[in-house]
Amino acid sequence: MPDTIKILLAEDEPSLALIVKESLETRDFEVIVCADGEEVLQKYNEEKPELLVLDVMMPKTDGFAVAEQVRKTDKRTPIIFLTAKSQTKDVVEGFQHGGNDYLKKPFSMEELIVRIHALLNRVVGGSEEIKKDDDIAIGSYVFNPTKQTLTYKDESEVLTHRETEVLKHLYQNKNEMVTRSFILNDIWGNDDFFSGRSLDVFISKLRKKLSADPAVQIINSRGFGYKLIC
Known part of the structure; x- marks a missing residue:
């Protein structure tokens, strides 16, 4: 894992994108902002970020479709969905499309940062494998x-x-x-x-x-x- 963690942030609301970007940058993350799903896929292939934060409702290609495309070749990079949808079926759908976590809007930056660190720690350390019949x-x-x-x-x-x-x-x-x-x-x-x-x-x-x-x-x-x- 590099010293500077690169996060790809997909959010089509400019004011929210700016707040999240600046907050993450104060924690020494490098943040690449995209405004639509097509740009996300392009930047993902170019930049190879360590984590993706995807708004579900995006122009051109939504967050679920973007995650599905990423998961065709990449099962490891963590994906957090940002969503205004609060129904259980919507949340479950996010996990079915390859998400690792989600945050319902509105959310606090501290909560987002805790979740980012939790997912990155699992990737860095790797979840400890448990073999069958292990004590x-x-x-x-x-x-x-x-x-x-x-x-x-x-x-x-x-x-x-x-x-x-x-x-x-x-x-x-x-x-x-x-x-x-x-x-x-x-x-x-x-x-x-x-x-x-x-x-x-x-x-x-x-x-x-x-x-x-x-x-x-x-x-x-x-x-x-x-x-x-x-």
């Missing part, structure tokens, strides 16, 4: 996703499927923030209120199950996501 050390615990077990010393307990999937996502990105929207859409298939409350319950259960080792913590950034410290 994984999480502090003093042993986690086996295949058997859905969590063992502390000689005591083992069986996790539910959802507990296993949430802990697996956190472990694969340990010591890095994982956004709520990524976990919810990947496991639940949506990020509506009820799914979000369900995730909060599973996080609380996992915290209790991991509480015997003070070196292991699940911390949260309110409204953004969770981080497994181990």
Whole structure:
């Protein structure tokens, strides 16, 4: 990963594009702004950015179509959608078209920056691969996703499927923030209120199950996501 991260920003509203560009540049990102989908594809091929921030509703070619084109040859570069659409089906459609995350307008710059860093950290570090039947050390615990077990010393307990999937996502990105929207859409298939409350319950259960080792913590950034410290 280069010292200066190059971000391709697709936003056809000039005032918003300028605000986002200037805010990201104060964090030492290099930002390339495009006003329509065709320009995005051209600049993407020329500049090879490390991350794309795509407005869904763009002239000529919309953000979903742009993401589909990018994903034909590039499965790795993170894509964040910006959208005024708030229906669950619209959000799910974004993930189906190759997006990694999304932000509903209006959004705060701090939230966008947190999500950018979370996605870039996954690319830089790479999600830790979990092989079948692996016993994984999480502090003093042993986690086996295949058997859905969590063992502390000689005591083992069986996790539910959802507990296993949430802990697996956190472990694969340990010591890095994982956004709520990524976990919810990947496991639940949506990020509506009820799914979000369900995730909060599973996080609380996992915290209790991991509480015997003070070196292991699940911390949260309110409204953004969770981080497994181990």
